[in-house]
Amino acid sequence: MTGRKIVAHPLTREGFAPFGAVIDKEGGESYPINGGKARRFHARAKTDVLDGAVVLNIFEGAPYLFPLKLELVERHPHGSQAFMPLTLAPFLVVVAEDTPDGPGEPRAFVTHSGQGVSYNRNTWHGVLMPIEEVQDFLVVDYGGDQKNLEEFRFEQPWEIHLPGMTV
């Protein structure tokens, strides 16, 4: 597996910027609302969904074991797709740049507790990968009738390690 090993890094806004948005309370505009009883952390992500067909779904995902064999990434031509965890456990985020030959070498991130992500429209990414437990997510994406899934299977799987894992 030499050369196919990828170590996940903690998710940061900067590192993830080419692929989408990090949804958390850091690093953006916020202001009090409701007479001071609440605070709005505004527009952490914007949807980019064709035909205005934005739907809100719940995904329930089973956890993965590590090191993880990554064989597949996917992308959605009709819309951005946001994943917000409904519990505080971290999850794994995998993305890849597009190249003339398909997705390049994946990058892997581990979220901080409470962070979500929004993948840009048509950006290669891994499937939903909880780490510690069965986990529910609010998912905001395209809900129209057009085919919205493109998959890419790597000839050889990548092996993803969590930060600090002994190999």
Add this chain to the structure above:
Amino acid sequence: MTGRKIVAHPLTREGFAPFGAVIDKEGGESYPINGGKARRFHARAKTDVLDGAVVLNIFEGAPYLFPLKLELVERHPHGSQAFMPLTLAPFLVVVAEDTPDGPGEPRAFVTHSGQGVSYNRNTWHGVLMPIEEVQDFLVVDYGGDQKNLEEFRFEQPWEIHLPGMTV
């Protein structure tokens, strides 16, 4: 306060239907995805946001004491607004029908653990009201430049009780 007392009821899809959608894993279409590792509870809510200007925000709300004096409701002419709690505590949902004189008598609901709601566009509703703790929500709503807030202040406040509260 006789005549101004409202007892909140457990949130149900049927009771809330005139005002919006309940976001949970019950009562709708669901199917396996990702080779069976996850399940999609599809389209629990659809956004109705003008100009396609959908944004994802986090609201951090402080809890309210009960019985609660409800003096104000609001509505948003440019878009539906969904609130999904990021922890499992319940929260209070208040809505009111529109009448020629403004909002009618409010209805109050307490969510079950893990339920969210989406208010229909231009539907009168109370502000974000956590019950037990400071609570974060993912909020999906209009993020454009038009004025999107209309408020209505009741001449006399309503008094909202939780189910099972002694009076």
